[in-house]
Amino acid sequence: VAATEISVLSEQFTKIKELELMPEKGLKEEEKDGARREKDHRSPSELEAERTSGAFQDSVLEEEVELVLAPSEESEKHILTLQTVHFTSEAVELQDMSLLSIQQQEGVQVMVQQPGPGLLWLEEGPRQSLQQYVAISIQQELYSLQEMEVLQFHALEENVMVASEDSKLAVSLAESAGLIKLQEGQEKNQLAERTKEQLFFVETMSGDERSDEIVLTISNLNVEEQEDQPTAGQADAEKAKSTKNQRKTKGAKRTFHCDVCMFTASRMSSFNRHMKTHTNEKPHLCHLCLKTFRTVTLLRNHVNIHTGNRPYKCNDCNMAFVTSGELVRHRRYKHTHEKPFKCSMCKYASVEASKLKRHVRSHTGERPFQCCQCSYASRDTYKLKRHMRTHSGEKPYECHICHARFTQNGTMKTHILQKHSENVPKYQCPHCAAIIARKSDLRVHMRNLHAYSATELKCRYCSAVFHERYALMQHQKTHKNEKRFKCEHCSYACKQERHMTAHIRTHTGEKPFTCLSCNKCFRQKQLLNAHFRKYHDANFIPTVYKCSKCGKGFSRWILWVGNSEVAELGGPGSGSLLRLQSGCPPGLHHLKAGLGSEDLLPGQLHHTTAGTGLSSLPQGPLCRAA
DNA sequence: TCCGGATCCGCCCTCTGCTGGTAAGCG
DNA sequence: ACGCTTACCAGCAGAGGGCGGATCCGGA
Numbered sequence A: 001v002a003a004t005e006i007s008v009l010s011e012q013f014t015k016i017k018e019l020e021l022m023p024e025k026g027l028k029e030e031e032k033d034g035a036r037r038e039k040d041h042r043s044p045s046e047l048e049a050e051r052t053s054g055a056f057q058d059s060v061l062e063e064e065v066e067l068v069l070a071p072s073e074e075s076e077k078h079i080l081t082l083q084t085v086h087f088t089s090e091a092v093e094l095q096d097m098s099l100l101s102i103q104q105q106e107g108v109q110v111m112v113q114q115p116g117p118g119l120l121w122l123e124e125g126p127r128q129s130l131q132q133y134v135a136i137s138i139q140q141e142l143y144s145l146q147e148m149e150v151l152q153f154h155a156l157e158e159n160v161m162v163a164s165e166d167s168k169l170a171v172s173l174a175e176s177a178g179l180i181k182l183q184e185g186q187e188k189n190q191l192a193e194r195t196k197e198q199l200f201f202v203e204t205m206s207g208d209e210r211s212d213e214i215v216l217t218i219s220n221l222n223v224e225e226q227e228d229q230p231t232a233g234q235a236d237a238e239k240a241k242s243t244k245n246q247r248k249t250k251g252a253k254r255t256f257h258c259d260v261c262m263f264t265a266s267r268m269s270s271f272n273r274h275m276k277t278h279t280n281e282k283p284h285l286c287h288l289c290l291k292t293f294r295t296v297t298l299l300r301n302h303v304n305i306h307t308g309n310r311p312y313k314c315n316d317c318n319m320a321f322v323t324s325g326e327l328v329r330h331r332r333y334k335h336t337h338e339k340p341f342k343c344s345m346c347k348y349a350s351v352e353a354s355k356l357k358r359h360v361r362s363h364t365g366e367r368p369f370q371c372c373q374c375s376y377a378s379r380d381t382y383k384l385k386r387h388m389r390t391h392s393g394e395k396p397y398e399c400h401i402c403h404a405r406f407t408q409n410g411t412m413k414t415h416i417l418q419k420h421s422e423n424v425p426k427y428q429c430p431h432c433a434a435i436i437a438r439k440s441d442l443r444v445h446m447r448n449l450h451a452y453s454a455t456e457l458k459c460r461y462c463s464a465v466f467h468e469r470y471a472l473m474q475h476q477k478t479h480k481n482e483k484r485f486k487c488e489h490c491s492y493a494c495k496q497e498r499h500m501t502a503h504i505r506t507h508t509g510e511k512p513f514t515c516l517s518c519n520k521c522f523r524q525k526q527l528l529n530a531h532f533r534k535y536h537d538a539n540f541i542p543t544v545y546k547c548s549k550c551g552k553g554f555s556r557w558i559l560w561v562g563n564s565e566v567a568e569l570g571g572p573g574s575g576s577l578l579r580l581q582s583g584c585p586p587g588l589h590h591l592k593a594g595l596g597s598e599d600l601l602p603g604q605l606h607h608t609t610a611g612t613g614l615s616s617l618p619q620g621p622l623c624r625a626a
Numbered sequence B: 001t002c003c004g005g006a007t008c009c010g011c012c013c014t015c016t017g018c019t020g021g022t023a024a025g026c027g
Numbered sequence C: 001a002c003g004c005t006t007a008c009c010a011g012c013a014g015a016g017g018g019c020g021g022a023t024c025c026g027g028a
Helices: A011-017 A023-033 A044-053 A185-194 A232-242 A268-278 A296-307 A324-336 A353-364 A381-392 A409-420 A439-450 A469-477 A497-508 A525-536
Strands: A067-069 A100-103 A109-112 A120-123 A133-138 A141-146 A150-154 A168-172 A200-206 A214-220 A223-225 A246-250 A253-257 A452-458 A465-468 A556-561 A565-570 A576-580 A588-590 A605-608
Parallel strands (some): A100 A120
16 A cells, blocks of 8 residues: 555545544554545535645555646645555445445445435445455556554535545444445435536544544546547546436436436336446356356356357257357348348448448448558558568477478368378369469469460561460471571571580681680580590590490490380490390490391380481481481 | 357468569670 | 570469357247
């Protein structure tokens, strides 16, 4: 319990209460427990005038609760010690009209409930120690006073000159064995009628000479927040302050208006129930999770979550729900397909209003959920949450087979489908033979190869023009086997430009590749490399392929695959070997120029004589020029 | 006080589609 | 050997469906 001292004009309270207090003793008590004792001989209206003058600006609380009490600046007395304490909600009992409730737990706790005119009552539990606590809650904040024995409360109405002595509620803890209410119902009503101001000032003071009595006086109070430390409680206080129970009579029918939210009700009970929505009053406790609720019905629904009790069962399927609302919604989604919320800009309709609200953002472009780390903003909370993984690096989804991790569940499922599943669906391009694993990639394929191009796509080899890339590529393939590069100086022709470049050097005599070791020059880089390895690389061991028939060695050989394909391997040499079907050389024999294809035996290595090359071999089903 | 309907927020999911990096094929 | 092309792939965002849970309110 803190003992914060504030200066305040306080005489008014004593005048209001008409209490006889001893300033000297009050000062002592104030030093001891922060309670304030002082007289004030002015009326509430005078106080209000001073209040509105706004001179008083001292802070009351030490820590998280900072309030500014507004009465005046004249008094230098210390009025109240306030500090937030943890409040257990045990035995909080409020009635519809309750204004104040008091209870004792570990000592004494005083809880000021508002808004609403009505009762002031106190509930007291067993005293457990001499150290008493008085907790005062003003608009959800809870404050504590220490070592208080006698509590006296005084609720005052704004602009009431002097409150009746009878309206005071004096409670002696020694006497209080249970609930103590205002003693006179008539006085309660009077108080209820007159009490309009919803903020209260709580004043504590010693009650008698024995120094074991403390008087709390609750009166009107302007509670203002520190500018730099707004609190939820204060916000509610302001809301509550503006909330007035307005009973308007129109003929025989009365309506009740809430100034906070414009709610109206025709019945007092409805109005009172509504007004509870503007407070944090939640007296119904779930004993399983300690959550609190405003009504028994809400609590009952909540407890059903714990127990698994789902009383609302769907007749069309085996689903069951805790609340009727869930069942109705489920039936709309799954069975009736009723979608009452329709978009005015498109054909979209939804079961829930929130879905329509979310959908409308796709029309308006509204992105209310801003990322705090980049410029991204999303249209709903989930997308922002998902986006935040890009900053945190979180990858919550793991492939159970290869343990690769992913940021999104869908990405992981695609991964499993593509990498670890059989019979993976493929997507056939409707315009070509391409088969692509993903639909989205097929779309990319279509866009790149089959989309119409406004600009003309010219063939590299002729004057043909196309507007589709795929058609151009198909056309250019027709040039593939053409020896379209023709020598200007002889009849040589070839398919590749680089070959023609090398050939031209035979006419120009150009030998641009020079051996750094012996200055010998070559027309082609490969020839230089072979020269260098053969004559200047000490570690070079030439590979020799021997003819199985005569034992003659050769530096290169030919891979013959099946009956139709020939691939040349190996470097230039004095001759060539020919292997019919790779990896199975039961024997080797020479191939001589002019040898017939019938002499080539499958599975055998053959060779050509030096200088003849395979191009001189006869063409046939088993042997093509390579 | 209770019940049912309605509303709201939040969470998680699927489906979809685009993007950019990369490896492999090809010329 | 090199550059271009392209399918493959993970990352990421848009849109929407469905449900969980809390809350409010009218009416019985």
